[in-house]
Amino acid sequence: MKLKTKLFGHSYEFKSLREVMAKANEEKSGDRLAGIGAESAEERVAAKVVLSHVNMNELRNTPAVPYEDDEVTRVIQDAVNEKIFDGFKNMTVGEFREWLLSEKTDTAMIRRVSRGLTSEMVAAACKLMSNLDLIYAAKKMRVSAHCNTTIGLPGTFSSRLQPNHTTDDPKGIMASVMEGFSLGCGDAVLGLNPVDDSVENVARILNMFDEFKRKWEIPTQISVLAHVTTQTDAANKFNAPIDLMFQSIAGSQKGNEAFGVTTQMLDEGRDMMLHKGTSTGPNVMYFETGQGAELSSESHNGWDQVTMEARCYGFAKRYQPYIVNTVVGFIGPEYLYDSKQVIRAGLEDHFMGKLTGIPMGCDACYTNHMKADQNDIENLATLLVAAGCNYVMGVPQGDDCMLMYQCTGYHEAAALRETFGLRPIKEFDQWLEKMGFSENGKLTPLAGDASVFLSK
Numbered sequence: 001m002k003l004k005t006k007l008f009g010h011s012y013e014f015k016s017l018r019e020v021m022a023k024a025n026e027e028k029s030g031d032r033l034a035g036i037g038a039e040s041a042e043e044r045v046a047a048k049v050v051l052s053h054v055n056m057n058e059l060r061n062t063p064a065v066p067y068e069d070d071e072v073t074r075v076i077q078d079a080v081n082e083k084i085f086d087g088f089k090n091m092t093v094g095e096f097r098e099w100l101l102s103e104k105t106d107t108a109m110i111r112r113v114s115r116g117l118t119s120e121m122v123a124a125a126c127k128l129m130s131n132l133d134l135i136y137a138a139k140k141m142r143v144s145a146h147c148n149t150t151i152g153l154p155g156t157f158s159s160r161l162q163p164n165h166t167t168d169d170p171k172g173i174m175a176s177v178m179e180g181f182s183l184g185c186g187d188a189v190l191g192l193n194p195v196d197d198s199v200e201n202v203a204r205i206l207n208m209f210d211e212f213k214r215k216w217e218i219p220t221q222i223s224v225l226a227h228v229t230t231q232t233d234a235a236n237k238f239n240a241p242i243d244l245m246f247q248s249i250a251g252s253q254k255g256n257e258a259f260g261v262t263t264q265m266l267d268e269g270r271d272m273m274l275h276k277g278t279s280t281g282p283n284v285m286y287f288e289t290g291q292g293a294e295l296s297s298e299s300h301n302g303w304d305q306v307t308m309e310a311r312c313y314g315f316a317k318r319y320q321p322y323i324v325n326t327v328v329g330f331i332g333p334e335y336l337y338d339s340k341q342v343i344r345a346g347l348e349d350h351f352m353g354k355l356t357g358i359p360m361g362c363d364a365c366y367t368n369h370m371k372a373d374q375n376d377i378e379n380l381a382t383l384l385v386a387a388g389c390n391y392v393m394g395v396p397q398g399d400d401c402m403l404m405y406q407c408t409g410y411h412e413a414a415a416l417r418e419t420f421g422l423r424p425i426k427e428f429d430q431w432l433e434k435m436g437f438s439e440n441g442k443l444t445p446l447a448g449d450a451s452v453f454l455s456k
Contacts (some may be wrong), residue, residue, distance in 0.1 A: 001058050005049045012046035017054065017062045021120075022304035023047035024127040026344050030292045030305045030335030037304075051124055052094030059120045060089065064303040064311060070253045071263050076119050076314035084116030093124045100125065100137045100355075107142050114357040119251070119314035122352050123307040131383070134347040138387040141354040145283035147221045147243055147322040149425045151188055151390050152359045157422040158391035159413035160325070160361070161186030164402035168195045170208060176396045177212065178450035182437050183410040184417075185394030187428035188323060188361065189244055189286065191223040193403060202226045203238035210241040210278070216435075216453065219427035221279060221322070223286055228261060228269040235276050243279040244286040244322055245269050251289075251311030254299035263318075270319050283322035288363075289313070290327040291345050292335025305335060306348055313356040323391065324353055327363040328380075330405055332370060339376035342366060346380045350389055361391035365407040374398060374406060381408050385416045392416075414443050 003020060004013035014020045022031055023038040024047035031037035038044035060080075063073045088096070099105055129137065144152035151158055163176030173192065180186055190209055194201055202224045209222040223244040224231065234240035247266060250256045256263075266285075273284040289312040294300035300308050309326070316324050326349035329342040336342045346362050353360035364380040366372040381392050398409035416422070423429045423441050432438040437447045446452065 002053060003050055005046050007042065007046050007049065010042070012043060012050070014047065014050060017058070018064070018303055020047050020050050020054070021124065021127070021307055024051045025304050025306050028291070028305060028335065028341055028345070029333060029337035030295050033334055034295055034300065036302065048128055052097075052128055053092055054124065055090055055092050056085075056096065056121055057089040059093070059124055060085070060118055063118065063120060064307055065252050065301045072252050072256065072311055072315045075263060075318050076311065079314070079318065080118060081115040084112060088113065088116065093128060096121070097125050097128045097133075101133060105140070107140055110141055110355070111357060114355055117356070119310040119356070120307060122313070122355050123310035125355070126306060126310070126348050126352050129351065131344060131347055134351040135383060135387040138351045138354050142388065143354055143357060143359045143390075145320075145322045145359040147279045147281065147283055149187065149219050149221070149427050151323060151425060153425070155422060156425055157385055157389070157413065157417050157420065158188035158361075158425055159185045159394040160188045160391060161190045162192070162393050162395045162400065164193050164395070164400050166195065166402050168201060168205065173205070174208070174212065175450060178453040179396065179448060180394050180410050181218065182446070182450055182452060183394075183448050184414050184424060184432055184438060184443060185410050186218070186220055187424040188391040189221045189223050191225055191244070191246070191286070193225045195402060197226040197230055199230055199233045199237060202230055203234040203240035206234060206240040206242060217431070219425070219431055225288075228265055232269055232272050235272060241278040242273065243277065243284075245273045245277070245284060246286045246288070248288050249312055249315055250293050250297070250299060251308035251315065252294055252299045252301060255294045255297050255308070258297035258299060266319060283320055285319045285321040287316045287319075287321055287324045288327055289324065289349070290330055291349065292331045295335065296331060309349055310352045310356070313353045313358055317356055317358050321358060323361055324358050325361045325363055326350070326353070327365065329366040329370065329372065330363065332367045336370070338371035339366070339373070342370070342372055342376065343380045343383065346384060347387065350384055350387055359390050362389055363393045363407060365393070365405050367405050377406065377408060378412065381412055381416060382419070385420050385422070418442060
């Protein structure tokens with residue numbers, strides 16, 4: 001493997017593929033914090049040049065964490081379709097990028113190739129893409145999934161209704177739920193991050209959501225974002241209804257251990273959902289990720305945050321999820337310093353998830369100590385819709401009072417749908433019209449009137 005190049009009379013030589021991958025990244029504060037980022041724009045370009053000549057077989061043989069040491073690596077490597085991989089293993093990363101961007105390469109061709117990729121290959125291609133490249137390539141990739149309804153179909157754009165509350169007060173939660181549904185949010189999932197993640201409280205909220213969903217015949221999915229074992233206990237001990245099982249995941253075994261999760265736990269959780277879950281299935285899992293998680297748990301193995309994030313998607317693919325959500329900007333400026341880095345990361349993650357073959361959404365968000373504002377997040381959300389993103393968040397006023405971060409609100413999904421000529425998931429769209437909240441794809445004056453749900 002050639003790891004050196006000469007640019008403008010200056011020679012650059014890198015010690016390892018790991019170093020090349022890190023320094024080929026667009027600037028990220030997390031890579032700087034880890035001491036692995038490029039020292040200059042010139043060195044970054046040199047690393048990209050070197051990476052463009054690395055072939056896929058070399059990437060296959062250089063996983064971020066050794067196969068024998070890491071179950072995430074084993075999941076990714078064992079899932080590779082060898083026959084498909086053999087067809088492009090001698091292709092360079094630069095050639096692969098050109099193939100993805102070629103007008104002759106369509107959705108079906110990319111979906112087939114994704115079965116032969118490892119996450120390191122996905123990350124490498126991402127590093128050679130401009131922002132527009134990431135949008136253009138991702139737009140080609142359509143990945144849908146079915147839980148109670150089907151997300152990701154052409155012409156649709158969805159949102160997660162996120163009614164978080166500082167004390168898990170039922171009245172406060174349900175006030176947000178009613179307002180959100182009335183504004184057309186929640187076709188992807190009604191999902192709450194609980195303050196109290198005890199088994200009893202998780203079961204209580206799930207039952208509350210299920211009762212409301214059934215009473216108003218809302219075609220959607222419900223989830224409470226507790227640990228996979230807590231949700232399993234809620235189903236087994238209290239017969240709690242679960243449409244989607246949630247879990248945060250990482251790109252290494254050590255990172256997953258920091259979340260208190262193993263492959264076996266997720267295998268068992270998915271099996272439980274397929275036998276006891278309340279959705280029609282077959283896609284019954286919901287995962288959240290985010291660049292920088294592995295660095296924060298000292299589980300990145302010296303690799304950059306883009307590569308580790310790609311490995312999250314390779315791991316998630318094992319479970320055939322309904323939705324995967326990168327919570328870009330949530331951790332803070334230590335890993336993504338400002339709006340430029342957040343926007344880049346959101347486009348990277350969406351592209352990488354789709355290229356892996358999983359249905360991607362994005363929590364376009366920022367924390368109060370980050371150099372970003374609401375306009376920046378709206379910019380990212382708009383770019384993601386242009387790229388064919390499946391869904392974004394719907395949070396009251398765009399301000400999560402429990403998690404203490406800023407996000408997209410209830411109105412953004414409707415505005416983006418109108419801007420791009422998109423609709424919610426078909427069954428949900430029909431429900432909105434039946435309720436009088438929308439007409440011909442546009443919200444009516446009744447939209448936002450939560451009192452409608454107090455009429456019976």
